[in-house]
Amino acid sequence: MANDAAKIRFAPNGGLFMAPAPGTAGATTVLPSDVGDGKAAPEGYQGLGYVDEGGVTITPSIETDPVNVWQSAVPVLYNVKSAAFQVKATLMEFNQLTTELFFGAKWVPVKDEQGQTTGSYRLDLSSTPELSELSLVVDWSQKGILYRCVVPRAMVSDRGAIQLQRAENGKFELTIDALDSAGRLGYVLTNDDVLGLGIAPPTEGGSGSGPESDFALAA
Structure with missing residues (x-):
């Protein structure tokens, strides 16, 4: 395959969205089946707002064990020991979603002795x-x-320290790990012509329609 600079990709635009995992109590979440328009949140999901300039880090990983045998000085096979899919981001906004994710608890209104809300939470x-x-x-x-x-099912697995300073805004550093969901960790959708079917890449301002690829991130 010839080198093709037109296939180099950047991510100048993006968003991070969350919803209750399907199957959790009271959840009505329907997983997205299309690539979207690059602007709106998927139906039923809420945006987590601005992410710091480092963007989002996505890390799929597979840990393997070598199978060694008497007749060979090198492994003859590798066996999958574990698989993981991790998303890391530093959220910039103070809102209900970001603070509840970071602190791992829910906000409730503060009420006075008469049961009236005080305006505090x-x-x-x-x-x-x-x-x-x-x-x-x-x-x-x-x-x-x-x-x-x-990522259909996930949990926050790690939180960075929040620093409250005069000259720099507070940030919520979160690491989110995928959980098993019917034998997969997640999937990727795109309208990019990754299969080389000869479909011209969409142009800026287009509808975003085109072929979609759905790749399982784990068998």
């Missing part, structure tokens, strides 16, 4: 926190070429 940090499942979507695009990564 409280978030209790439990000494025995419960982990909640979420569904995550990462969108990114370059002009009319769109990509969407969908």
